[in-house]
Amino acid sequence: MTGVVIAGVGMHPFGRFEGVTTTDMGVHAVRAALHEAGVARGGFQAAFCGTAYGGVATGHKVLSRLGMTGMPIVDVEAGCASGGAALMLAAGALAAGQYDTVLVFGTEKMPRGIIRSSFFDPWQEEAGLAATPSFFALRAQRLAVTSGVTKDHLAQVVVKNRRHGASNPDAMFQKEITPEEVLASRVICEPLHLFMLCSPNEGAAAVVLRRQADSPGSPPPRSPPHVTLAAAVLRSHLPGSVLSESTPMSGLTDDAVPSPTTLAATAAFEEAGLGPADLDVVECQDTDAARELISYEEIGLCAPGGSAALLASGDTALGGRLPVNPSGGLLSKGEPLGASALGQVVELVRQLRGQCGDRQVDGARVALSHTVGRGANAGVVILTR
Amino acid sequence: MRTMVQPGLFTDGEVPTLLGSRCTACGAHHFPRHDTCPYCATEDPVPVELAGSGTLWAWTAVTSPPPGYQGEIPYGFGIVELPEGIRIIARLTESDPAALAAGQPMELRIVALHADAEGNDVVTYAFAPGAP
Helix, strand or coil, rough: CCCCEEEEEEEEEEEEEEEEEECHHHHHHHHHHHHHCCCCCCCEEEEEEECCCCCHHHHHHHHHHCCCCCEEEEEEEEEEEEHHHHHHHHHHHHHHCCEEEEEEEEEEECCCCCCCCCCHHHHHHHCCCCCCHHHHHHHHHHHHHHHCCCHHHHHHHHHHHHHHCCCCCCCCCCCCCCHHHHHHCCCCECEEEEEEEECCEEEEEEECEHHHHHHCCCCCCCCCCCEEEEEEECCCCCCCCCCCCCCCEEEEEECCCHCCEEEEEEHHHHHHCCHHHHHHCECCCCCCCCHHHHHHHHHCCCCCCCCCHHCCCCCCCCCCCEEECCCCHHHCCCHHHHHHHHHHHHHHHHHHHHHHHCCCCCCCEEECCCEEECCCCCEEEEEEE | EEEECCCEEEECCCCCEEEECCCCCCEEEEECCCCCCCCCCCCCCCCCCCCCCCEEEEEEEEECCCCCCCCCCCCCEEEECCCEEEEEEECCCCCHHHCCCCCCEEEEEEEEEEEEECCCCEEEEEEEEEEC
């Protein structure tokens, strides 16, 4: 346990917002989180800002609009896991006694179309080897071999998440979709169709963290229920897997190299003193439909090879044993890199407080957030109430 | 004239090869060449030419031009396993996924991507379906 509680959360919806800047969205989310936490100017001693495309001093630009106190502000880039990385740094600083209250936020305005990443060398782009969705497609094809995942399963992931997202006012797509519509959308990279891929987009999310010992009122207030940060872990990759999110140009024929997600999830469960069987609700990386199923296996929600069966059981849909992506996931919300992990955390805090209306997971007490992407970077956060 | 998309990745002769390296301590093969083994951190792996044929492990086709790419679409994209125990990410000459099968033999080719400003063909490595 980190000894850190969530004092407040805030969010700018994910979508496309013409004329709204990265800074505007950050201000919106941060203001909401500070307000909820009852924190005024000077009420936090440091800020960590997740962003990948925001540019120099994104965090400073946001906080300059809200009242500066000279506090340290650190921008954090860890690809899709940027927000998770920021959260880990903040929790560590609080646990070390460096601060008592810290602001963590992420804000992002992604370019349109296939994400151009400075991660790739120019020759890789020129040779057509920087085609991000094609790496997703290769993973999906291997998942068909190892786990019996069919195109119908991939479509079902989209149908599930879009059904969840239909009741999330912060999601980009708030409309259900049928399996037929998913499979009728054009093929981007076989076996992935357009609607099986999330949209890079825009948004912001913010969380105020406080050291438990310094939280006002003991025992903690009951309404809304007190949410504790049980673990916040970031891991990178081990070399060897050709399909790792580190996108190497080669790998070994050894299939036993643990993934970044497995490394992060294992460490997070250990830090929290919990295991997959304790979870009530999960938000996981669903950049594409196959990625959600890979996440089931890598986090340990099922045994290796068991993701198609877990999906088909209905357990991961709202109303099931362990709902995954009740927010609608990235497939409904879209993915603003620096904000996506914290968007998951905001959703899960609200789930644990029972504030999610039609998409509420009844009685949720233990929640896990997972993001993974370029680097490789994998972030796993566990929250409890 | 032909110009390589990046020097040091492959040879462009009658029998092309990929330029890799092999760790003298753990025996792992690398591509592209490394000056430190990524698996055991031993320095100065020996340069090697990797086998020019292998088997298909995973494949798809790219149907929209990715960032920075000026060549034709669609094109094949996949992973070929070489006998050295290494899997290589590469373009494939076959762009119809239905025309390929797991484990089929694949052979290294050097293929043209596009012409540069001087009219030279920019070439890179790719794998083509090979004789069984």
